[in-house]
Amino acid sequence: MSDARPNVLFVMTDQQRSDTIRALGNSRIHTPNIDRLVDRGVSFTNAYSPDPICIPARHTIRTGCEAVSTGYLGNEKRDARHLEDRCGPFLARSMRERGYRTFLVGKYHAHPRDIDLGYDHHLSFEAFREETGHEVKTTARQGAMVHLPQQNRLPPDDNYEAWMTDRAVDLVGRDTDEPFFGLVSYEPPHPPFAPSPPFDRMYDPERLENPVKGDLETDHMDEKIPAQNHHFWTTREGGIDDTTVRVIKEYYYGMISEVDRRIGRLLDAVEARDDADNTLICFFSDHGELLGDHRGWEKSSFFESSCRVPFLVSWPAELPAGERRDDLVSLTDLFGIATTAADDQELRDGVDVLGTIRGDAESRERLFGYHRTPRLPPNFTGMVREGRWKYVFMRNGGREQLFDLAADPNELDECAADNPEVVAELRDALAAKLADAGADEFVENGTLRRAPYQEIDMGRLVREPYPEEPADALD
Known part of the structure; x- marks a missing residue:
């Protein structure tokens, strides 16, 4: 070292699928600056959000602990100040305790809004609004319109992401005695x-x-997918035609290319430093986006589109460049990456990713994931990823899925019935993991808890109620 x-x-980006980087195989997308990061270091092609929902994923990043350790498995707007007592x-x-100056620019998604996350500088939307007078990040419609293609009519150099990048470039470029730890957290391509x-x-x-579409029974075995479809104003069957999905993808890709332009300015700021080669950069997202795959939208699913994420690690002074690895890595590992680089390793629920790259540590054999939607019928979902297999357990109805990702990377052929021994082994592994974590709500006497099937109703996403009569909107 x-x-x-x-x-x-x-x-960090929000809701970016793993298959949206040109240098890693998507020839249809334009990401020259994320490609620079691919060339600069190590790309992990089996990286997962172990809790693919906004708030739980971000709590995992800031604590290094899985959702069953943090207690956040869904988007619950609960006070999170107790998490440091629980997780450290x-x-x-x-990082500040290890002698780093620290800064956060952008989205952080924790409650209360004034929570102290430990940063010396914390610049989010409130600072943008105070400085610019803008009350909105974009002029796009929210609520029921959130997934429809729209245009951001704020000038490109005046929107929130441009402001964020200006502030981050300044913080990266400061000449101080301490090394820096910074998180630049972009909101795109979130709708x-x-x-x-x-x-x-x-x-x-x-x-x-x-x-990508399989048979409806497989695609919607997890009832949260059709429930989310209804919530986001599509049919429970995901009835958006392929042409419309491609148009939505056009705008989703456009957001990624726009944020890629911002990332280029960040990389330029790093490369302008004398110690550029001794700057470790991690690029990742909190979770993916179904984007019409499996007749679904959003996240909260263990299909690859939703839970597999970009995960790039570069450190020219210490790590190889342009390398691809298929180790199982997780957002839980980011805590260990930072503290290991700071020469004071603390892994918590993660593994030593830098050690695996160097050949000094063992890679993860099994990766676990969990999520649920609060205030709904028992809908806990657990996942185990090992070797070629992915096992998914749904408490609502006690349903199970198994996919052979080596033979079926698009998860079209559910094969639990053909591989009962694999299912039993991974089911027992999930139960043992939950029992060790003290998650008694989900496991009892070494067995996963099941519940009678109930249809889930999440309601409709309407931020401002529609009027009783159309003309009322004109009043």
């Missing part, structure tokens, strides 16, 4: 799908791929 401790920069100091505070021009017309939808 270098004598000087490295700078550590985490760059947040990552930023831990509303509203890229700025010209990113809203970069992609011809006729050249984009149709969504």
Whole structure:
């Protein structure tokens, strides 16, 4: 390791699928700056959000602990200040204790809004609004319109992501005695799908791929997918035609290309430093987006589109460049990456990713995931990923799925009935993991708890109620 401790920069997007990087195989998308990160270091092609929902995933990143350790398995707007008592100091505070200056620019998604996450500088939407006078990040419609293609009519250089990047570039470029730990957390490509021009017309939808669809029984075995479809104003069967899905994908890709432009400015700021080679950069997302795959939208699913994420690690002074690895890695590992680089390793629920790259540590054999939607019938979902297999357990109805990802990477052929021994082994592994975590709500006497099947109703997403009569909207 270098004598000087490295700078550590985490760059994060929200709801970005793993298959949206040109250098890693998507020839239809334009991501020249994320491609620079691929060339700069190590790309993990089997990286997962172990709790593929916004708040739980971000709590995992800041604590290094899985959802069953944090207690956040869904988007519950609960006070999170107790998490440091439960899990230990947040990552930023831990890095500050190790002698780093720390900063957060962008989305953090924790409650209450004034929560102290341990950063010396914390610049989010409130600071953007105070400085610019803008009351909105974009001019896109929310609520029921959130997934429809839209345009961000704020000038590209005046929107929230541009402001964020300006502030982050300043913080990266400061000349101080301490190394820095920074998190730059972009909101795109989270809906509303509203890229700025010209990113809203970069992609011809006729050249984009149709969504992946299996049989309806397999695609919607987890009842949360059709429930989310209804919530987001599509039919429970996911009845959006392929042409419309491709148009939505056009705008989703445009948002990724727009944020890629911002990431390029960050990389330029790093490369302008004298210690650029001794700056560790991690690029990742909190979870993916179904984007019409399996007749579904959003996240909260263990289909690959929803739970597999980009995960790039680069540190030119210490790590190889342009390498691909298929180790199972998780957002829980980010805490250990940062503290290991700071020469004071603390892994918590993660594994030593830097050690596996160097050949000094063993990679993960099994990866576990969990999520549920609060205030609904028992809908806990657990996942085990090992080797070629992915096992998914749904408490609602006690249903199970098994996919052979080596033979069936699109998860079209559910094969639990053909592989009962594999199912039993992974089911027992999930039960043992939950029991060790003290998650008695989900396991009893070494057996996964099941519940009678209930249809889930999440209601409709309407931020402002529609009027009783159309003319009432004009009053």
